Amino acid sequence: MNKLFNLHNGEERKEKVLENVRNSISFSGSNFWILACAIMVASIGLNVNSTAVVIGAMLISPLMGPIVGAGFALGIYDSALLRKSLKNLLISTLVGLLVSSLYFLLTPFKEAQSEILARTAPNIYDVLIAFFGGLVGVIAVTRVEKGNPIPGVAIATALMPPLCTAGYGLATGELAYFAGAMFLYAINCVFICIATFIIVKYLKYPAAEFVDKKKESRVRTWITVVTLLMIIPSVYFAYRFLEQQRFYEQVSNFITKEFEDKGNTIVYRKTFYNTSPRRIELAFLTRKFTSEQIRDEERKLAAFGITDTRLVIRQDSAFLAQASKIQNNEVANDVSKVAAELNAKMDKYVFQTDNLYSEAKAIIPQLQSLSASKQEILSDSDSASVIPVAMYESGNALSDEQTKTLQNWLKARLKVDTIEIYRRAAK
Incomplete structure (x- = not known):
């Protein structure tokens, strides 16, 4: 068991590791150019909703350097290294926000795509990903053979996409997006740093300065406080996320059993979770409801675990006509597609033999x-x-x-x- 969990096997010389960490902190020369390009690639990927491009930005981003440097600085009590790491992380963060904001100000396409929305509501799972991804990253940094983990860590502990999403929030005035993305960015930074601190202490890197018990205790206290500041909101967001998913499942179950299984054709459905009260809107192709029937259906919501929710059935003729038109267009498109496929198959065997x-x-x-x-x-x-x-x-x-x-x-x-x-x- 000792051999199984022993991290000293394959460990690089501590002096060599610290030299590499110090060299990766600075954003000058090639590192600055790589940072600028990564910001642009990530912004474009978010803008065009391309997962592959966003992943590419994660891989080329050099933001891990100063974060790992801060973790090492805390672990060996090197105040000069800590100041330099935090300064460079702050500079790179401001550059990222500035460049991404300018891009989203200039681009004509400003709609929030799914790649952007995915980085605006962090939760406890993001904390776990950042922490365990950070552990893998710093373990790889301390090895003689770096191996394959580094690219995977760059993707898992994504730093550039949330930073550019925050830039999108600033450029479009969506402060909720800015706050959510910056919180996710902060979570990744803090827990990669904490993971680095833990591995540095476990591998017993020597202290760079004389450390008394009071200073050591102060460092541990600050780490605990920052950890709690990140975890507590993340737990709340995770709870909200799970509640939202459960609500959508209950609504889907209600609609299926109360309407679709009884032969009713629904031409429009929409669920509003963040309103008070929450709302379910439906429209039917032919079926009409009286006010009493709608109230009866609304009373059934409780049996499906759905509370504080209104059921709205849209029955005005103009709305139904529009909804039916949309549905008919979708059906017509499907029919046209099938017909085109059949015609293509027929063309393989039939000549135009008129006259x-x-x-x-x-x-x-x-x-x-x-x-x-x-x-x-x-x-x-x-x-x-x-x-x-x-x-x-x-x-x-x-x-x-x-x-x-x-x-x-x-x-x-x-x-x-x-x-x-x-x-x-x-x-």
Whole structure:
């Protein structure tokens, strides 16, 4: 068990690790250019709602450097390293907010996409991700062989996307988005730092300064206070998130059992969770409700665990007409799509043969009928090929010269390179 949990195996020299950490803190030269590019990539990815682009920004972002540096500084009680780490983290944060805000001010597309919304409501799960991701990251930093964890940590403990989301909130005046995204950014920073502190203490890195018990106690107290400041709101947000998901499930269950299972066609549904009272809006294709019937249905909400919620059934003719139109358009689009697929399949086997027989008869008068189609031929290898085939009727079989004439004319008429011609016995 000691060997299983021993982090000293494969550990890099402590002096070398500290040198690497100090070098990764500064945002100058190449690090500054990488930071600026990561900010732009993340902002564009959030703007166009591209998960792949956002992940790319996570991978190239150098923001982990000063955060890990702060964790090391706390662990070895190096006040100069701590000041430098916090200063560079503050500068990079302000640069990130400035550049992303300018981008979202200038871009013509300002709608909040799902990639943005996903970073505006952090909860306890984000705390756990940041903490355990930070543990993996700092363990990798202290290894001789860094291995694969670093890219995964960059993705899991995403720092750049919430920072750019905060910039979006500033640019659009959505202060709730700004606050939520900055809280998520703070959670990631703090718990990566705490995870780093724990690993540094576990690996027994030597203190950079003489530390008395009072100073050590003060550091631990500040870490505890900051941890609680991050965790308590996160627990509340997690509770709200779970409550919201449970409410949506209860509403879906209510609508299914009370209306859809009874054969009612719903053309419009919308659930409002953040209103007081909460609201469920429905509209039906044909069914009409009296006020008493609506109240009866509303009373049934409690049986499904739904409280403090109004049921609103929209029945005004203009609204129903619009909702029905939208639904009919969706159905029409589906029908058109199926029809297009069928037509594409039919085109594989059918020629446009309007007036084919009358035109051919003018060339070869003895023809009594003529048809052309594409036939699917299976070979011994089970592979299929489609070839054009023409079938004609006549009193006597066509001569070789007439057959050749008909074949050449059909190739030109049907725009094919080859065609097989067969005689069908006259009726």
